[in-house]
Amino acid sequence: MTTTxxxxxxxxxxxxxxxxxxxxxTAPRMAMLTAVHxxxxxxxxxxxxxxxxxxxxxxxxxxxxxxxxxxxxxxxVRCTQIPGHPARYETERHDNHHHxxxxxxxxxxxxxxxxxxxxxxxPRLPDEYDTQEAAVTFWGLCPDCRAATPAS
Ligand SMILES: [Zn+2]
Ligand SMILES: [Zn+2]
Numbered sequence: 001m002t003t004t005x006x007x008x009x010x011x012x013x014x015x016x017x018x019x020x021x022x023x024x025x026t027a028p029r030m031a032m033l034t035a036v037h038x039x040x041x042x043x044x045x046x047x048x049x050x051x052x053x054x055x056x057x058x059x060x061x062x063x064x065x066x067x068x069x070x071x072x073x074x075x076x077v078r079c080t081q082i083p084g085h086p087a088r089y090e091t092e093r094h095d096n097h098h099h100x101x102x103x104x105x106x107x108x109x110x111x112x113x114x115x116x117x118x119x120x121x122x123p124r125l126p127d128e129y130d131t132q133e134a135a136v137t138f139w140g141l142c143p144d145c146r147a148a149t150p151a152s
Contacts, residue, residue, distance in 0.1 A: 010034045011055070021074040031056035032067045036077050041090040042099075042108040048089060082108070082137060098136040104145035111138060 014033040018025045035051035036043075043051075049064040059067075068089060071077040078092040082101055088108060098111040123131055141149065 010038065013037075017076060018074075021076055023070065023074050023076075027056045028052070028059055028063055028067050029071065031059070032064070033071060033076060036071070036089055037091050039090075041110070042080070042088040043090075044086040044088055046086070080108075080135070098138065100138040100140065100142075102142035102145055103139055104141055104149070107142045107144075109142070111136075 011030050011034060014030040014037070015025045017033060018029055023029065031052040032048060034055055035048050039048065039051060045061070045064050045068060048068070049059055049061065052064070052067075053059050068077065068079070072079045072089070075092055075094075078090050080088045080090070080099060082088065082099065085101070085106060096113040098113060100109050100111050101107070123129075123134070125131065
């Protein structure tokens with residue numbers, strides 16, 4: 001047999017990504033990485049846990065958070081903290097993109113970075129500060145919610 005089933009392929013890809021990142025390959029990690037990669041992006045831990053469980057069977061909530069933390073620390077997954085929302089996860093593409101959050105329905109969409117670099121990572125701070133992340137979040141109304149809001 002030389003044919004690979006379509007369900008094995010994403011897992012093999014996930015295993016390769018874990019190895020490249022220098023991580024130990026485990027079933028929960030492969031399943032979670034696949035779940036993040038195959039999701040439309042910006043899912044919270046609960047939603048990802050549900051998807052990963054379809055691949056690998058039961059995953060406790062604690063295991064879910066541990067795996068997501070490890071994948072985030074390894075730079076494979078990007079975690080976005082948005083005030084008032086659970087943390088959202090997506091595949092890390094190192095494109096410095098930002099997020100638009102709808103105040104009404106909580107929908108999140110990517111906003112391309114205008115300059116493509118991260119000048120916001122060079123804040124005017126003394127050298128003693130170790131800046132690790134800069135986040136820009138745009139807030140407003142998505143088109144659906146705008147349409148549903150009567151003009152005042
Ligand atoms: Zn909305
Ligand atoms: Zn995003």
